[in-house]
Amino acid sequence: MKRFVIIFFLFASSCTAPTPSPSPTQALAPTAVAASPVPLTATTLAQPKEQVVTIIPLSGDLLDKKAEVSGLAWYKDTLIVMPQYPSWKSSGDGRLFAIPKAEIIAFLDGRAKTISQKEIPFFASGITQKVKCYQGFEAISFKEDRVYMTIEAEPGGMMGYLVSGTIKPDLSEIRLDANILIEMKPQADVSNASNESLMLMNDRLISFYEGNGAKLNPKSVGYAFALPTLEVMPPIPFPNIEYRITDATAADADGKFWAINYFFPSESTKYKTGEDALAKKFGKGATHAKQLHVERLVEFQYAAGGITLTNTPPIQLQLENDARNWEGLVRLEGWGFLIATDEHPKTVLGFVPLP
Secondary structure (H helix, E strand, C coil): CCCCCECCCCCCCCCCCCCCCCCHHHHCCCCCCCCCCCCCCCCCCCCCCCECCEEECCCHHHHCHHHCEEEEEEECCEEEEEECCCCCCCCCCCEEEEEEHHHHHHHHCCCCCCCCCEEEEEECCCHHHHCCCEEEEEEEEEECCEEEEEEEECCCCCEEEEEEEEECCCCCCEEECCCCCEEECCCCCCCCCCEEEEEEECCEEEEEECCECCCCCCCCEEEEEECCCCEEEEEEECCCECCEEEEECCCCCCCEEEEEEEECHHHCCCCCCCCCHHHHHHCCCCCCCCCCCEEEEEEEEEECCEEEECCCCCEEECCCCCCCCEEEEEEECCCEEEEEECCCCCCCEEEEECC
């Protein structure tokens, strides 16, 4: 089994002549027991109800689709919104955005019509210059005053990285540690694909690759790290699931968490898309039965021996004609979920109620 490598410098390499990524069996040899698939049933299915996304109004620079929101995370009672390129429309290393939870709830229960947002100065400590062919940040998570983020790059082939730093309690800055840069090798040879999700479970941080379909990535795993040291742990088996995994919530006390599962039809070939086992088992909602794209939230169960799909039906979002590329997800306890798009078709911060 190849191990992750903590990088303190990068060799020069070409951004324009990619080399093939290792196959899943070459890159990883997990020792844990493989997760059991969810059994399928042949019974006649009632059409599942879809959930309408309530749009939460944004303002300022976040209204611009070029904000390319790529991750959401809670820091205490503040929602942190991470652009893919924090330096966009900004000097220096850029900024992230903060929205108070209380204002989101006030909007949802009708006590307010707008929400405020605060900019948090971001300091990358030279990391974005170290990463050859840097393509932005993809996921974010917090554990106390530590921040964890993933980076996507293409230094001759796709590559993901895990970085870490600190956030000041007064939200005056987020600063990365210059000497923490952990390589996460891709699990398949797919352009513009890397580890887009981080899931926090007590003293474990798990990062998931985008493509986990049975044909594309038959031995799919999550990359596991011990906190706070970021010691590399054995990869943990992850179930095969068609369509991209683009973000995940933190796990609850029972080890359950949710992830965005998104499909854009033009990506079918490059992700070697196979039969949608979840649609076969649980059925398709009204708009999913008419459209080719898929937008849903799927629940998983974390355990030491592997991650499995639960028997909870996916939460299917009521689709629009234009596919919405959801890339940020957090729980809103007692309410449901907050979800955010990148630039396609525009910047959207939305609320998804629990069924």
